[in-house]
Amino acid sequence: MSNRKLRAGMIGGGIGAFIGPVHRMALELDNDAELVGGAFSRDPEKSRESAARLFLDPQRVYHDYRVMAEREAKLPEDRRLDFVVIVTPNSTHFEIARTFLEHGFHVVCDKPVALNLEEAKTLQRIASEKKRLFMITHAYTGYPMVKQAKQMIKNGELGDILKVVVQYFQGWVPFRLQGKAKGDKAWKFDPKISGPSLTVADIGTHAENLAHYITGLEIEELCAQATSFWAEGGLEDDADVLIRYRGRAKGVLSVSQMLTGEHNGLTIRVYGSKKSLVWKQEQPETLLVRDLNRFDTILYKGGTDLYEEANAAKKLPSGHPDGLIAAFANLYRAFIQTIWQQLQGEQVSGGDYPNIADGVRGMAFVETVLESAASELKWIKPKV
Amino acid sequence: MSNRKLRAGMIGGGIGAFIGPVHRMALELDNDAELVGGAFSRDPEKSRESAARLFLDPQRVYHDYRVMAEREAKLPEDRRLDFVVIVTPNSTHFEIARTFLEHGFHVVCDKPVALNLEEAKTLQRIASEKKRLFMITHAYTGYPMVKQAKQMIKNGELGDILKVVVQYFQGWVPFRLQGKAKGDKAWKFDPKISGPSLTVADIGTHAENLAHYITGLEIEELCAQATSFWAEGGLEDDADVLIRYRGRAKGVLSVSQMLTGEHNGLTIRVYGSKKSLVWKQEQPETLLVRDLNRFDTILYKGGTDLYEEANAAKKLPSGHPDGLIAAFANLYRAFIQTIWQQLQGEQVSGGDYPNIADGVRGMAFVETVLESAASELKWIKPKV
């Protein structure tokens, strides 16, 4: 058990940012870490003001992440940051993450972890060499009922997994382009900042990660269509992927950010030879189990006879919604516990949080989908 | 307006059959037609007994549909059948339908209308030459809220249609093969009776027809995977189809009969530039409308300000479920009204029921999906 809170620093997430504050809430929720400093903006004034609102020690506020890495690395062990949290736009993830890994810090980074597979593999190599832990924030895997789903499959309750159907449907692209939205998403349409993919990188990686986390299945090959309906800069905002997993299972995965009226509709359906599962992110507290014998069971977070992994992940009893921040906090807790084990001198491997191997697999997924969509699939015309 | 009930004859649908009685209920529900005879089985005794249970005139009970066609055609006009209903296994549809068309009867036939596109086109040609009406029973298009959806799109309420997502998920194949089911579905696994396709023909045609009915979109080309997980005889029981519609819209359609725990889960989502629609067959009384501005509207059958087509299709007020038989009856009512118009000497074209053109389009869909799935799609492997 830890005898102090771990110390975290943040890069990005200044005033007006959305995801920065969520990370702060999540990392502090379980009372095992605290944010003590950061480079919240490249603008010194904005970084200082952001830090002031968080009542942080001005000594530990920076505007250049390189300076931050250098100075923090030199602090005595009892003051030094334990890990950093990178919540900047995609194109900067790679350099920032590399810098902090090389200065000896554990790293938390938003997905996509890099602009391409090559970069992701580089980060994986450096983290491994430096023995630093690296978490990618696929936060949906932190929900208790996602953990229940994973354990049910792992323990064979579904029989053989035969089909996986994943949909991740958002609608912010037309909302934004029709003048409804404000905020900081403009950079998402710029390939220089966002990278070669909009939607597959932004939420396709979440969808792929969730399916992999729950089922353990690996994609053997895929075949995809991707479309740019609204997105500026030619980036895709919609894609459908046919999947052959290693083994017998097939899959179909659809992601889109241009589906009018959708909010954050991530749904996964896993069909086995004995039972099936349905989980919906917008109603995360329940897990629907469908039975060969034609009845359904609804399992509730906090219910009886759930797997220990599901129970350990809940904050509140059944009927009291935990929410996404709590799921997010579960990632941090697992990450922090693993850091703590390493600090104690234990040999660590894994830990129940998404790591750089997930980041590499995610970038490979993005590149494969784009390559398939760009190639000439053998499309066939009906002969009516 | 009619001054008598139309007279219907049935081929198939004897004792123990599932769909025959449903047709009888549907065709009589609106009190504009009645079943007066038929060839309910090739077994004379079984056909007679089936008819006796329906209190039908023994003079009009047959066991050979050819004899039935000949004799009924010779009856005086005021006794002669107006139309026949074909509810036999797939492989017999073509010959039976042709026979009755050629003897001058209007025809109702279960889907798939034939074993291949060629046969379907032949039936279309004969029906046209003989000026006979031909209904295919895609019954889901008879629901009031499906008609509401169609009219909303037709009247531009959704803006441009950009994406169509259709899922038709059943689970009877593993249920049956694991010894849970009884009944008459064994022939469905026999390609000689069922044809070259199990699931795409059986329910893929429903899914395609529903999407076409609601959106009016035509498939430009498609790309598919199809799998035989459980089905005997090598027929596919699962398929996913990527679709490019004529114009801008894209689609993804998944059909399966091997998804453990599913019942009759037909869901269609249509996304437009202004609004989107979700309709679920298992809860057919409501239509979900999603708005660019991030709220949803639930429309109810029997609610206020629905389109006339939706109102005319309801049997009961809102909150009083109509059910599938009532939807089925709406097909019959439109078909019967069209027959009646023709009897009055009117020039008829169309009528709000699925016709042989839908049957042809359906068979083309089946063949295209199978061809695509059998061809070597350009599948691509992730490079992790």
Next chain:
Amino acid sequence: MSNRKLRAGMIGGGIGAFIGPVHRMALELDNDAELVGGAFSRDPEKSRESAARLFLDPQRVYHDYRVMAEREAKLPEDRRLDFVVIVTPNSTHFEIARTFLEHGFHVVCDKPVALNLEEAKTLQRIASEKKRLFMITHAYTGYPMVKQAKQMIKNGELGDILKVVVQYFQGWVPFRLQGKAKGDKAWKFDPKISGPSLTVADIGTHAENLAHYITGLEIEELCAQATSFWAEGGLEDDADVLIRYRGRAKGVLSVSQMLTGEHNGLTIRVYGSKKSLVWKQEQPETLLVRDLNRFDTILYKGGTDLYEEANAAKKLPSGHPDGLIAAFANLYRAFIQTIWQQLQGEQVSGGDYPNIADGVRGMAFVETVLESAASELKWIKPKV
């Protein structure tokens, strides 16, 4: 087994009426009875025209129910009506039902069966003396999953029944009074026609009957508030009832027809010591079973391992909605089978349809609620 369809006559239900056609569809759906005549209106012309649209024999069309009763009673046995269906306004139920009972016909009557308890008891006495069967159309008891609920409780699956919560929420009163509705409901506000109660008589009797049918519980005593928010004529359009059942169970029953936006929201929750049930009329195909151990089970019409009573009541397989007409038809089928047994000389008692004893219990419920609401309950004021 019957060797002919039973012959039914209708009183009321002429052109423009809502419930008459529903009865016709329901009584003919299972092909064991047919409508052959009736007095559809007191206006001879309207009655004739209504019959013509149904293609009925003009010889059997009347405008005076007394004449109808007399003439039909004199027909030879092989032409005579087997039963009549009374779908007129409430105030006429008693006289019409009495007349046909006394002429030897079995009777189907809409609820409330009479204007007061005294009349209902009179009908019960006459039916008993004349050995005539009497069905009240509490149609919701015909749904398969209602029968499943009843059997689960009867077989002890819920343990001791402790609490029953029933809500029947409609919203047509304000809808109508704000000028939105058309149609034939004006008489419902007239105490001379409707009787001393609007909502408790109209739907409270359904709610009470459903609770009684499912649980078998008898009301020991009750305590109620009733309010006339909108209803013309001073009739109540809203009531809440606290109930003490015989034995340990308690209940709370709320009915209203002035709840803006409600359609036909009848929901029953039955809580036992081991399990609980929730059934909603607007989604009648499923039954929610809640378990002491904090998971739910969803049972589906047509699913596996349901009670025989539930299976026998379904028309279509799971996932194919049956709807209210099919539930209604189940009442008729049970009634018709019981008539047929009596025709065969069997001693009959009961049969799975709501009978005159239900009608008597319903009228007693109405009178008790009104009496309680009119009395000075011991209301207590908070002492803030």
Next chain:
Amino acid sequence: MSNRKLRAGMIGGGIGAFIGPVHRMALELDNDAELVGGAFSRDPEKSRESAARLFLDPQRVYHDYRVMAEREAKLPEDRRLDFVVIVTPNSTHFEIARTFLEHGFHVVCDKPVALNLEEAKTLQRIASEKKRLFMITHAYTGYPMVKQAKQMIKNGELGDILKVVVQYFQGWVPFRLQGKAKGDKAWKFDPKISGPSLTVADIGTHAENLAHYITGLEIEELCAQATSFWAEGGLEDDADVLIRYRGRAKGVLSVSQMLTGEHNGLTIRVYGSKKSLVWKQEQPETLLVRDLNRFDTILYKGGTDLYEEANAAKKLPSGHPDGLIAAFANLYRAFIQTIWQQLQGEQVSGGDYPNIADGVRGMAFVETVLESAASELKWIKPKV
């Protein structure tokens, strides 16, 4: 704006407690306060260990709340606690709250705030005399869509409020008594600790508070039944209340903790002359609006065109569940802002958090329900 985090102390909430950690998470979530000390248990060792796990300064850990109040009151202003959080069993609330008020601290206290109305009024008087702020944690009022509901009604969108239906259904009593549960709820059955009411005090006060918060309605008088089905000690575990509000509106409120299979099912339905609302605590992110014109609208947290009060209360965008801790945090944020305003010398009154007036009204509700249930209501027997 504040220039520091406020300092909070906790009484109760030691290792193994449920609600203490929730308060800590909630009060720190928005980064405007922090827990710095407390008396976590009357057992010195347990209190110390609890504090150690929270990495608190051992100097500020107590086991006697009186000592805590005295010592903390003497600390210099820049170290002194700003407020205390009382999360002990019911019977101790009064004395602890009084003590801290009298020593000049603002107070947060779990509901019920006291064992009877008299005590609640005493606390109200002292808080007023001492000008100390007093928050009761009716946390459900912190949800964004509850605030939306309140504003819609306040702004007349529903027209006149006519009927309020509240259900708060839990099932932990039989779960616990049948040996399924563990944990610290045994004291709830002991009237000496819990007070004269189990369920009405425990969750009836939440239900009443929610209805009052949303509608602004005041109870004129009520009439209730209360039952002890399972609860030890004779305390009620189930109650139904008929309500006459001041003005025209009527209500029915049911609360129970013995309903097998229920989790934390708090549902409120408010019916107006124009529109109605339904909100369910277990799915708190949406608000159902039902319209006189027979369609529904689903509003989403984070959607467009919500009231500012709803928007200000969200942590995450639509589709990303906030959960109950976030709602709880909103109470704390409002309370903390009000304290801060007072610290700045502003005259404060109100603030959007439940206060001691709510506590007084809640205790009056409990006493009135118990008095009504104990009195002889005029129960009436059906005369079947």
